[in-house]
Amino acid sequence: MLFFVQICSIVHINMSKRAAQVVKRLGNKVRKIRKERGLTAKEVAKRASLSPRFYAQLEAGKANIAIGRLALVADALTVPLVNLVAEDPQPAAIALLGLRGGGKSTLGPLIAAKLDLEFIELDAQIEEIAGLSLTEVFNLHGEEYYRRLEARCLHELLDSREPRVIALSGGVVHNNDAFERIQRDCFTMWLKANPEDHMQRVMDQGDHRPMADHGNAMTQLRSLLSDREPLYRQAQLTINTSELAVDSALSFSLNGLKDAGWRGRGENAAS
Structure with a gap:
């Protein structure tokens, strides 16, 4: 039983680590696209009906954002939602x-x-x-x-x-x-x-x-x-x-x- 609990704990830690990496990568991508569009964080937050504080957390990789709200961010950035969630090929x-x-x-x-x-x-x-x-x-x-x-x-x-x-x-x-x-x-x-x-x-x-x-x-x-x-x-x-x-x-x-x-x-x- 103890062994099973230890395994579950390890799996939970690995999943949490993976989730944190995904959220961080999402934030980096949102920030990169925003800058390419020449927009300020305040402008994107307003277009997406998000608070400036929550949007700042998103770009910092600290926001657990729902898919519906992320779709609003994609619209604000004028990119398809899939562009934000798909993993990019690793650079050469x-x-x-x-x-x-x-x-x-x-x-x-x-x-x-x-x-x-x-x-x-x-x-x-x-x-x-x-x-x-x-x-x-x-x-x-x-x-x-x-x-x-x-x-x-x-x-x-x-x-x-x-x-x-x-x-x-x-x-x-x-x-x-x-x-x-x-x-x-x-x-x-x-x-x-x-x-x-x-x-x-x-x-x-x-x-x-x-x-x-x-x-x-x-x-x-x-x-x-x-x-x-x-x-x-x-x-x-x-x-x-x-x-x-x-x-x-x-x-x-x-x-x-x-x-x-x-x-x-x-x-x-x-x-």
């Missing part, structure tokens, strides 16, 4: 965005190991295809050639549908072909850091080129970050590596992936 990869020195090469392999996935630095793939170092690619052929190779390598990786963790170049957000594919087929994470940390981490890797023009280096870095930040902010998850230690950043990343419904492989799946 986890894409790490951000400037060099943000922590992609540190955090990326750790995330990949936890999820039993391959970690790839896209720049390494580009060097392999070009048969040249990145410096040689830029010096001999220019940035336009590099961006074509970048898009080609990315498409090949994502076309395989093999789940991976991919560290991308800082400027990939300005490669329209590549960035559109990333947004469509990847779970995106921005590894954010303050300019001083970006600079110091690059130097700690043994690259002192940023200091060659020391007088303008930090100004240029701040300008570059300011230019790209609006695009980085489109990522589905932001991890501030200046504020979080590596272990904390890893936990935050895995929790964000779990909330988004990401499934890894084997025992280390984010579930």
